[in-house]
Amino acid sequence: MALKTFKAMLVKDTGDNRYTRQIVDKSVEELPPGDVLVNVRYSSLNYKDALSAIGNKGVTKKYPHTPGIDAAGIVAESSVPEFSPGDEVIVTSYDLGMNTSGGFGQYIRVPAGWVVPLPGGLTLRESMIYGTAGFTAALSVFRLKESGITPDRGDVLVSGATGGVGSIAVSILSQIGYSVTAVNGISDKTAYLRKIGAKSVISIEAATDQTGRPLLKERWAGSIDAVGGDILVTTIKSTAHNGTVTCCGNIASPEMPLNVYPFILRGVRLIGIGSQNCPMPVRRKIWEKIAGEWKIVRPDPLTSEISLDELDHQIEMMLQRKRKGRTLVRMTE
Incomplete structure (x- = not known):
């Protein structure tokens, strides 16, 4: 692929139970093995992400690490017939953002079994208003x-x-x-x-x-x-x-x-309610509900949108329980 590097939040263990967060350039070659490479357009901030970002070993065992348990984007490469370059997809839960490089990076590489085709009725941005x-x-x-x-x-x-x-x-x-x-x-x-x-x-x-x-x-x-x-x-x-x-x-x-x-x-x-490993047939059914009869007509009061550069501050706000609703992370510059 033409693009070899991308922007991502990286959390590092500096020793003495201290962790730093910064936006860095990462290489696509650094991503873990997987069937589908996704160009992430939107992510969202969850409490589990905030815990991963401060070194909670119950969420993330090894650092350096890129959190982000949610991602919505466009397939860049696929080694399986179920997905093709250009497909719009959602990836949430499973091990994404926990011990697998997550949605706070502009690219992720994941198993095909984690990927949900974006249902009709939802845009990529709208899907991350919901997220996990x-x-x-x-x-x-x-x-x-x-x-x-x-x-x-x-x-x-x-x-x-x-x-x-x-x-x-x-x-x-x-x-x-x-x-x-x-x-x-x-x-x-x-x-x-x-x-x-x-x-x-x-x-x-x-x-x-x-x-x-x-x-x-x-x-x-x-x-x-x-x-x-x-x-x-x-x-x-x-x-x-x-x-x-x-x-x-x-x-x-x-x-x-x-x-x-x-x-x-x-x-x-x-x-x-265990959403992390919800079976794929049920997962797809729920996303179809979200895109259809359960789609929120006026989501704006629920949502604030930030850039990747603004994410660090919002993590602190979430840890202090000063956030309400959903925080959408725009991954494009």
Whole structure:
């Protein structure tokens, strides 16, 4: 190929548990083996990317490394018949950006089994407004609907509602007819949450029970929980008979001190959402939903767009929990 070098964020281990981040020139030859070489046009910033960028060994084991668990771009080279140069594609999850050079570089090389053809109805830019966070939110909505939680069943609670997963979940649910109650963040984002579709907004304190009772008053037909910890426990105890709670995060805590009563007395279902290794047939189905009936009509309130050069600052903002919605990373200069 004509272009031998490209721009990428590179995180280096400088010793003494210290890590640096800078934008560097990398060579295509440095990329790992794979079936498909993709010219990345857009990426997005996720919390997992921020952890990789500060040397979290639970996410990335070896450095130097280029994070970025999301990428959307154009196939530059392919060794498999499923993809051809010029195809528009999405790559999210699997090992991208964790231990495989990721979407914060202008090129990635990955196995064909990680690549999703861009569905009709989405542009490359729009696909990264969703990215892994939006895919996780849509997969959560899919599981709620699959378990029989329809809009007429009652209110659906979304925790972590100002974050990437929560914001997309609020928007999709409200757009397809659900009454959504959103849990506000550490700082007051009520106006933002109402703008993206929340019918009601409650505080973290109101979403967290301190009584220790085994069951609470039935409040929710279902819930999409993105934080874990006490809010998840309280939500499960407050879910109505035959309701469903999905769980996809642990930013509050990975612990879940809970008894069995919501499950054996109310028939509450708890469904884990693991988007990283979601089977490809389901993955394609969810992306088709995102491109079709679940496509957010007005995504602008959800999204801020930055260049690769602005990424370092936004990583710091995310680590300090000062970001809301989705941060789109424009990879072209």
